[in-house]
Amino acid sequence: MGGVVRIGVRGGKVTGRDDGWAGVGWEGWKDHDGIRRRLDQGADPEVWSGGRPLHRAAVFGSPEVVTELARRVADVDALENGTTALWEAVLSDRPDNARALVAAGADPWRPLIGGWSPGRLSLAGPTPDLFAVPEGERGLSEAERTAAQEGRRLVAALGSIHYEGTGLACVAGIDAEEGIRRLEATPAGGEELEERLEDPYAYELDECLQVVGVTTVPGGCVVTQPWGYAPSMPGVLTRLSSGTVCYGLYANPKSGNQGSIVRNGGVEGWDLHPGGGPDLDDTPEEVLTSYLYRYNAVAYSCAFAGLRLTDARAIVGPPDMWVELPQRDYWEH
Template sequence: MSPCQLEERRREEKARRRYLPRADWTGMGYRDWGDAALIRARLDGGASPDAPVRQGGARPLHLAASWGKAETVAALLAHGAEADAHDEEGHTPLWYAACGADVGMVRALIQAGADVWTPQEDPWSPGRLLLTTPLAPLVTELPGAVPLPAEEVAALRAADALIAAFSEQDLWTEGLGIAFVAGVGEDEVVRRLGGDPTLCPAVDQDNLPFDPLDYDASLRYVGVTGVDSSPGGCLIVQGGYMPSDDTVLRAVSADTSAYGVYFNPKGGTFGAMARDGGIVAREEIGLSPQASDPAAYWTYRFWQRGSAFAHGAGVLAYACAAAGMTVGDGQVAIDRGAARRWVPLPPALQR
């Protein structure tokens, strides 16, 4: 038997063993919770549908609702999984299904008797989350339903419009630094960054004043682009952290507001708010919010998963709104090949 045949035989045997019935959930990865055949094999082998399987008290139904499919949720419910089990964060499977806006999961859990309206992150219940999504008709007529206040609906619509502006295409945000500066034109932003507007024309990617492959050199420049909207302003972008740096934000925020965000490729997304030349807030953003977090975290859907909008669009919309700006076409913000006015930062604005 050739080496290739041996490898193929090994893969076939591994696949066969994968679906052998067994009485536990050992070795289950995130993607495995979407494999209905695997879930059924474990259940048929005696695995408990309510056994804690991860730190934080998550049970199989929590993970299937978070990472799986409606079919895997249905398989667990059919084997007696508790529809209203709480993990250590106080969340039920319906909460995670609502965060993913999965219609099949939501229907199955509600039909199994899941609690729709008890808040799990005050004032947010699974049903209240669903009221902000296209799945609202599934819960609006259920006993206990309370319509969202008109002002909250208006805020959500405005946020969704801004999120949509950044969702026209897939976003490449890894390593991106961007600042939104309200009410200030390109020339003035260039001046505040220590540049001469006459020496900083807009250029495309083929005519950059630095070597884009030299990371240290690229950190000494930021790109400036005006935004034609109401209210307008400017964007400052870079393949690095400088647009979110305190010194840069202080320089550009005199008599206005600016919000800088950095999508750290090593992990985490970090924002800073500047107003009238001073830093007024720093935060890690984009994480699943808690009851104690600002209402805007919920409005800009940091809690929502799945394909409702491009990954990172909610964070960009939040940052734009925090600065007091709107953007009609978000591609101007994140198109790394767009023509921009590249400004060399003076030593005082570099770290």
């Protein structure tokens, strides 16, 4: 990553000064000797490529680098995009870096996004004993503890699956049979389907876009297409969501995860980014959900709809039933 060139005026002449971080890649933030040498040579401890070096080190660096930078900055709790370096360390599951920041004076209990502090957020994560909870500081509510337990269970149940290129519709409160009825889909089968399933990428997407899998799961059903976006099309989601809510996901190989929320036939959210970190305007509930399912768009999508999958079969197959959608313009709501 290149550094930002800062422009100043000296002796009546415009001069360009690099912030000193040019060429530092993600792995470079673990190199204590290299980072210290740059700092000693004048690298700016407050600026890196438009952000803050301490935030980068909190996520990608070593505790030694975090400690080195923390003692050189003016404020160890300075904000970047509304969060502190300690928040980023907690969000990224870097407990050693979090401890180094607290040792340098960072405040674990400073409220940030949605009223959550780094310390309180850590109570819902894999290291709930990361910080001692001071007297008077509230912990998790019963509902938040339950959500955290379910988050860990669901992520473990899905395991490590390859879902790039997959389309999903996670639907609350209806089973596969009702989902098929709402879509007016018909059973698919025979030799042609078997050939397509054997190697779907041997076909043009339009040739097998109408074929989706539908599976009943605890809490509702999942419509899946491991090779395409069909389940996430608006016309599919609006039909499925009558009287309920569904979350659509397309794991676009070109542009990343694309999410959508459709409730009772109405689109509430589009071009969302499930599995990313919390946004500044998130509610407390949204912050917790984003934390629990960070880096896991499939688990996030299932959890949003209240689905409690016990394994990944509904996502990767084989589904309860393969069906064929009728020919329609599914880009119309």
